[in-house]
Amino acid sequence: MKIVVLVKQVPDTWAEKRLDPDTLTVDRASVDGLINEMDEFAVEEALQLAEKHGGEVTVVCMGPEGATDAYKKALQMGVDKAVFLTDPALAGSDAVGTSYALAQVLGTLEYDLVILGSEASDARTSIVPALLAERLGLPQLTFASKVEVDGTSIKINRQTDYGHDVVEAGLPAVVSVVEKINEPRYPSFKGIMAAKKKPVQTLDAAAAAIDTARVGAVGSWSKVLDATVTPPRSKGTIVTDEGSGGVELADFLATKKFV
Amino acid sequence: MKHPGGAAARRPMTDPLDLLDVAFLLGQDERDIQRSVRDLLADRARPHIGRWFEQGHFPRDLVPELGALGLLGMHLEGYGCAGTSATAYGLACLELEAVDSGLRSFVSVQGSLSMYSIHRYGSEEQKQQWLPRLAAGEAIGCFGLTEPDFGSDPANMRTRAVREGDGQGDWILDGAKMWITNGGVADVATVWAQTQDGIRGFLVPRGTPGFTTRDIENKQSLRASVTSELAFDGVRLPDRARLPHARGLGAPLSCLNEARFGILFGAVGAARDCLQSALGYADQRVQFGRPISAFQLTQRKLAGMALSLNTAMLLALHLGRLKDAGRIRPEQISAGKLNNVRAAIEIARECRTILGANGVSLEYPPIRHANNLESVLTYEGTEEIHTLVVGQALTGRAAYR
Ligand SMILES: Cc1cc2nc3c(=O)[nH]c(=O)nc-3n(C[C@H](O)[C@H](O)[C@H](O)COP(=O)(O)OP(=O)(O)OC[C@H]3O[C@@H](n4cnc5c(N)ncnc54)[C@H](O)[C@@H]3O)c2cc1C
Numbered sequence: 001m002k003i004v005v006l007v008k009q010v011p012d013t014w015a016e017k018r019l020d021p022d023t024l025t026v027d028r029a030s031v032d033g034l035i036n037e038m039d040e041f042a043v044e045e046a047l048q049l050a051e052k053h054g055g056e057v058t059v060v061c062m063g064p065e066g067a068t069d070a071y072k073k074a075l076q077m078g079v080d081k082a083v084f085l086t087d088p089a090l091a092g093s094d095a096v097g098t099s100y101a102l103a104q105v106l107g108t109l110e111y112d113l114v115i116l117g118s119e120a121s122d123a124r125t126s127i128v129p130a131l132l133a134e135r136l137g138l139p140q141l142t143f144a145s146k147v148e149v150d151g152t153s154i155k156i157n158r159q160t161d162y163g164h165d166v167v168e169a170g171l172p173a174v175v176s177v178v179e180k181i182n183e184p185r186y187p188s189f190k191g192i193m194a195a196k197k198k199p200v201q202t203l204d205a206a207a208a209a210i211d212t213a214r215v216g217a218v219g220s221w222s223k224v225l226d227a228t229v230t231p232p233r234s235k236g237t238i239v240t241d242e243g244s245g246g247v248e249l250a251d252f253l254a255t256k257k258f259v
Numbered sequence: 260m261k262h263p264g265g266a267a268a269r270r271p272m273t274d275p276l277d278l279l280d281v282a283f284l285l286g287q288d289e290r291d292i293q294r295s296v297r298d299l300l301a302d303r304a305r306p307h308i309g310r311w312f313e314q315g316h317f318p319r320d321l322v323p324e325l326g327a328l329g330l331l332g333m334h335l336e337g338y339g340c341a342g343t344s345a346t347a348y349g350l351a352c353l354e355l356e357a358v359d360s361g362l363r364s365f366v367s368v369q370g371s372l373s374m375y376s377i378h379r380y381g382s383e384e385q386k387q388q389w390l391p392r393l394a395a396g397e398a399i400g401c402f403g404l405t406e407p408d409f410g411s412d413p414a415n416m417r418t419r420a421v422r423e424g425d426g427q428g429d430w431i432l433d434g435a436k437m438w439i440t441n442g443g444v445a446d447v448a449t450v451w452a453q454t455q456d457g458i459r460g461f462l463v464p465r466g467t468p469g470f471t472t473r474d475i476e477n478k479q480s481l482r483a484s485v486t487s488e489l490a491f492d493g494v495r496l497p498d499r500a501r502l503p504h505a506r507g508l509g510a511p512l513s514c515l516n517e518a519r520f521g522i523l524f525g526a527v528g529a530a531r532d533c534l535q536s537a538l539g540y541a542d543q544r545v546q547f548g549r550p551i552s553a554f555q556l557t558q559r560k561l562a563g564m565a566l567s568l569n570t571a572m573l574l575a576l577h578l579g580r581l582k583d584a585g586r587i588r589p590e591q592i593s594a595g596k597l598n599n600v601r602a603a604i605e606i607a608r609e610c611r612t613i614l615g616a617n618g619v620s621l622e623y624p625p626i627r628h629a630n631n632l633e634s635v636l637t638y639e640g641t642e643e644i645h646t647l648v649v650g651q652a653l654t655g656r657a658a659y660r
Contacts, residue, residue: 186299189329189341192291
């Protein structure tokens, strides 16, 4: 089985993040980058499936030049090879542009299964998996907490408020995973040392036949017009319950449009 | 001249524990290995370590996980070992000891005393039999040199192995070893004994008739590590249990040098953890209307400890590079152990004072590290003996014998 796992490099979740005032995108230069946490679960799932059914795992990453930590971590965990898509024209792509670019890269590869995390900790849109599946014309099995592959079909559990749905499809398919699915391995020392020798193919937009008018800040369907820093937390209102506490709480929630 | 690091120099200091940016001197693999150890321990060990220490619990379940990572015998080649640099091994010890010296002790004994003794002095059959299992953490090893009556002076040990049948038959081993890390949980013990031809080493599997162990229960240091007494009462061993390439006291001493190398990195980890907790505490704790970190005396303590921690780290890294270049000398390892363990124990005690009464609680790490470091100061050559080793290197005169 040939599996492609998609990973994204994000700013360290623990570091203080800020938006670049000029481009209104996340300032990636001032903080350390690392693999999006949810993507580690995707990598782990890909590795476990390959270990169980045999096959090969390729990691695909799109990011600015030098943002190599994410795919390197995947290689250290045991993925066989990497494809890194980097091009200045891609900077500032929204989810629509990103899914197009990734679909173009996938067009250059052979695969039975595409796995990715269900959200990235920086943008948190959670829509790339679905967009990507649409573009590839493949079944989408999103928010998987369990994956089973049986010959030519795939079955997942999708966590819901009331339990889980079992969703089944034929291969090839696109699966996005949630954190519940497994426990990602720590890169072993042998894995770390072996990763350096694994093949990495670097592509620019042209090499992946990407129409640069459809990506980057220019090609994005959404646009960030303005950004303001979250105001420091102000002191909350204390409601003393004198019989009308419940009503006051409900009123408060209503003003915040929660009810 | 253009400085490529100019931008980095203008970036604010991101890690107060790495005042001198020693991390800059590490290679990418070394950083990644260090990070992998840190991440695993942050999830699997750090949340529980205070309780393990208090209850005198050795986390045996963790051993296969350490093995899967590649930590056990990591700087050895082949037989399932990872084959990293010595510096990477040191950095792993640093992260282990930043959690607890007991965990680092386990790894030191497993990798540098048990596995190293087999790797360097064992027969091919012994290596095949033990090293892959020890590397994977499926088996545990220990190393018995110290005896109840002989610690700093192992040359006079009393444990004895006598060969039957005109020097052709089995060996009969009698005696006792004391203060043996991992003793009670070990599947195989490397045991050093006097023979007619001088000191020799033997591999004694757990369960060999006449071989018993008893754990030392009341120690107030390294409580998350097992320390035991080993007793040998007419233990019969075939000659293939002997380590064929070990001749004389130099063999066990060479193993100790390997382990000490890990210790001189490890101590830096314990000190870093103490300083990290003291920095955090000093920032939160308000007295006389301001954080205690704003008082000059607290800052003097913190600054002094940061200097000492960072110079210890530079020393460790320097010795790591010497070892990787194949040119480290025993007295240099002595100098490193002497300086870094001494620095670490001073830092642990000083951090304890910053935490005030909370400093004596196991809720915070300094008192645990301080207690642990008492053992680290003593084992693998005491502070006094290492001082005299350095003295001998300087003067050519051995003052300790
Ligand atoms: C927790 C723990 C784990 C251990 N694990 C192991 C293990 O796995 N395997 C093992 O073999 N051993 C182990 N040891 C034993 C350790 O190596 C010895 O304790 C150490 O070598 C010191 O020996 P001793 O305790 O007998 O002290 P002694 O040798 O009796 O020394 C007592 C004091 O006298 C000083 N002294 C002795 N001789 C001289 C001299 N010539 N000049 C100046 N001062 C001197 C010493 O420095 C020390 O301060 C462990 C010890 C501890 C505490």
